[in-house]
Amino acid sequence: MDKVIIRQLKIDTVIGVYDWEKVLEQSLYLDLDMEWDISNAAKADDYSQALCYETVSNRLQALITEKPIELIETVAEMTAQCLISEFNVRWVKVCVHKPGAIEKADTVGVEIIRQR
Known part of the structure; x- marks a missing residue:
């Protein structure tokens, strides 16, 4: 299995269940492992056949910051479903970190x- 990996993608957003959390941005860090066959892109050295890290990162930034979210569990599920449905990733591991939460x-x- 080939993987495309993004580590510690920082997203500042409104996240949390407490009233004080609903009025400020906090940082989340995402680790992503995405199954993606890189052989065609590598063989042809062709960017159009690769999974673009920047496009994925920008899309997740927009998705996670479009409205306040209470749970990091929701962020993880939204992220996985976006990668599967919009980027055609077959399998994904998503880890969402919330530093300073406790x-x-x-x-x-x-x-x-x-996975699909």
């Missing part, structure tokens, strides 16, 4: 795996 941990997070 005092005694550097970060908290959720990880999901989805």
Whole structure:
């Protein structure tokens, strides 16, 4: 299985269940593993056959920031469904980190795996 990987994609958005969280932006960090056959792009050295990191990142930025979200679980599921439906990714692992969510941990997070 070939994978395209994005690590620590920073997205600043309104996220959280508490009232104080609903009025400020916080940083989320996404780790993505996306199954993508890179052989055709590599063989032809052809960008048009590759999964574009920038296009994926920009789309996720727009998706996650379009409205306030309460749960990082929702962010993970939205991200996975977007990658599968809009980018035709066959399999994806999404890990969403929310640093500073609890005092005694550097970060908290959720990880999901989805496939077509």
